[in-house]
Amino acid sequence: MAAASNSPPSASAPQRDTARLLHRYGLLAVLAILLVVASIASPAFLQPRNIQDILTQAAPLGMVVLGQTFVILVRGLDLSVASLMATVAVLATAFRATADYMILPIFLAAILFATLVGLVNGWLVAKRHISPFLATLAVMIILQGVRFAYTGGQPISTLPPGIAVLATGTILGVPINLCVLLVLAVIFGFLLLRTRFGRQVYMVGGNPKAARLVGIPADRITIACYVICSILSGIGGLFLLGYVGTVSNWVGQGYELDSIVAAVIGGVALSGGRGSIVGALLGVLVLLVVSNLVLLLGLPIEAQLIVKGVIVIGASAFYGTQTR
């Protein structure tokens, strides 16, 4: 929509159509090419075991990316997600629970805590008008300090075994956490595409001033997006905790940047108001498939970082030219 209206009048119609098609389906094409290249380059890639591993890893990141998408849609950015994931993980171990029936209270406590953090983020951004970058950065550092002060820097691993099962188990060969991610994606996709709230999110992100003028409670929408992001990161943190097994105070380190990167690869515009959940999740897949491919090709693990950097810059080059 905005891409078409912003393009210069000199661009001819068929060109514009190609650009729009590329923009919409380019990522799918990239993913398809990646999969073909991967399966040719390494026979191990298409093994069910490997695919399962990729998807199990993708799920927690996917949950965070879902939330990050909401925040980026309203022109925001949440740098506190990774710190929140680790703090929620510490909170989960604070129950010292070993029985499975404690999982429900753990999840409830995590969601409650995440809601609180999201409210703080949203309040700072929407009501105090602090730039999202700084506000969430400050919250990230504060959470980190509180968490370390509580644990004293020691890892803890008292956890109900059920959490590990939830995070690494499979139903009919499909990882459980992937199922959870899909359910969450459907719920929040519905929220974004089929409800008034979702349309308001896009309007606030597209043009906050206009949204206010037509009577949308922009502040409340913004705060709600930050709360959604925090809750999803909290849930993601618990699943990641189950996957890792111990709380090392740094659970989820790097997820704040990875989640933004995945959303950008997936075509969510940092300028707000443009992007979709499906795109963002495809971005996660691209990121993980490439990382996996680097490992399968026998390249050193550090090469992953270089490749990731190149992808990020490539993706921004692609969308940079597409949307202006």
Add this chain to the structure above:
Amino acid sequence: MFCAWPCWRAGPRRRTPVSRPQRSRINHSYTVVIILILLLLVAGSQISDRFLTWRNFSTLFQQMVVLSIASLGQTVVILTGGIDLAIGQLVGSCTVLLANMLDWRPDLLVPAILLLLVFGAGVGLLNGALIVGLRHNPLIVTLGTASALLGATLLYSKVPSGSVPDEMQDMAYGDIFGLPIPAVATLVVFLLCGIWLRYTRSGRAIYFVGGSAESARLNGISVGRVLLYAYAFSGLCSAIAAFFLTARTGIGDPRIGAALTLSSITPVVVGGTTLTGGRGGVIGTLLGAFLVSLLNNLLNYMNVSSFYQWVVQGLIIIAAVGLLGRRNR
């Protein structure tokens, strides 16, 4: 080049209508930082006898130099309305480069430092070129370069490596005219940068571009070139910061700068530079860096664990930006 704006000429023209209102605004925010610094000094003198000693302050300056010079680069980039998230990793990579080039040999000091500065400025230039060329968010682009740099550095060396000659350690701990060398270096670099920003064409263009890239362009400023300068300068600052860091630690550690990326932003915003660009300055950053270092130093004297120092740092950011005034929105 044709210049549409007469007051746009380089030279000591301080009383132009453009800079006047800005300065009065900034002075106001300096007052807050200075009052906070004075409060900390008073509190510190009550808490420990050793706090207000020359010895403590020369240690403080030794520790401050890395943060303040890295923040200086960040300031210039933020003034253009961008952000540089590659700073920390660039510092880390530079320490590895420098320590491995030197490897105890004092005779290589000058060429190695020159090469280091070229490398830093080169990476900064690359950042700038990617941002200008791809016309995309600086946050994402510098994040990408940081990731690539980390990967490349880890490929070279996973663990801290290299070593520096004793002469270089003197640079970190020595005195010149009775003042610690790092403090003098910080002042010189800040002074040069301040002169650049205030009295030269390219320096002033940085404020213009940050204020409004569109009107800067319409006034005949080459926005792309200004951004290139800013990011190259940031890279250069990272290299200088890396030099002092290597001199102090004596080794090149690929991961040593990781925390610096984000902590380099704190002094900038505490000093009153706005993230939207165009407003702020280097004096604020220097005061901000001093405030942050002083606070950490004081918390150390109070035996507060470094974990709570993080909490305090976060609170400072929120307080500086959100609660002290409406200036930084």
